[in-house]
Amino acid sequence: MYTNPDLTKIYTTADFPLGAKYSANDKAYRFVKYNDGSHTVTGVAGYLAYMCYSGTTTVPNWTVTCDYTSATDVISNYNCGVGFLCAALTDGTYGWIQTAGYNEVAGLTTGNVAAGETIVASGANGTIDGIAAGANHTGRTLGFALADDATTSQAVGTMVITIDTPCA
Numbered sequence: 001m002y003t004n005p006d007l008t009k010i011y012t013t014a015d016f017p018l019g020a021k022y023s024a025n026d027k028a029y030r031f032v033k034y035n036d037g038s039h040t041v042t043g044v045a046g047y048l049a050y051m052c053y054s055g056t057t058t059v060p061n062w063t064v065t066c067d068y069t070s071a072t073d074v075i076s077n078y079n080c081g082v083g084f085l086c087a088a089l090t091d092g093t094y095g096w097i098q099t100a101g102y103n104e105v106a107g108l109t110t111g112n113v114a115a116g117e118t119i120v121a122s123g124a125n126g127t128i129d130g131i132a133a134g135a136n137h138t139g140r141t142l143g144f145a146l147a148d149d150a151t152t153s154q155a156v157g158t159m160v161i162t163i164d165t166p167c168a
Contacts, residue, residue, distance in 0.1 A: 005031075007086045007104070008045070011094035018062035018094075027101030028164070030082070033060060034089035037067025039125075043089035046105040046153070047126030048142070049097050051080045064097065066126035081121045081128075081142050083163055099163045103143075107154040119143045119159055128154070 002022050007029060016031040023029070034043050035052055043049065049064035064082060083097030084107055098104055110122045110129045117130030120139040130145055131137045140163075147158040 005096065007096045007098075009095065010087050010089060014094050016094075018060055022096070025101070027104065028099045029086065029096045030062065030099055031094065032083075032097050033063045033094050034085075034091060035059065035063050035065045035067075036091035037065045037069075039067045039069060040091070041065065041067035041125050042091075043085045043087075044108070044126065045085050045088050046103075046107050047085050048081045048107070048121055048128055049083050049085055049126075050121070051082045068121070068123060068125055081140060081163065084161065085126075098161055100161050102157045103154065103159045103161055104156060106150075106156055107159060109149040109152055109154050111149060111152045113145045113149040113154060115145055115147050117145045119145055119154075119161075 005022055018033055020031040036042060043066050047066045049066060050068055052059050052063040052065050083099040086096040086098055089095045108127045110127055113130035117132055119128050119142045120131055120137055122129035142163055143159050143161040145159050
């Protein structure tokens, strides 16, 4: 177990093993490497990160991107949101994503999330959307909104993130 890592630090080297878990105050995090994908999408704190897998290059486990349409360097699976960036990551840097608990950073939304809705990936770079109770959806459940979004953000502490395992 790691003791008090700096969750908002942007690391230039893998100071922790990729995929390393850290938990504190009923919140969970994973250490990741960032790839900006074929559309050069810089990660922003609060953006949803998607798991990458090998496209034309070898991609280490726990490499993530916010580029949901990436097709050259990596292939992202936007139905496989794995956490929310804790810092603004750029290509090749390392950092932490939050995978469980009350959100530490405001999440980027489509502007249509209401209290009580299930949170899912929206299909736009790093953003989330809400699905009304009882509505069908095919994406992965990422958590639940505790309040309406503030136009295009889910404020700190207004959603519960429930991602606990990587996508298959």
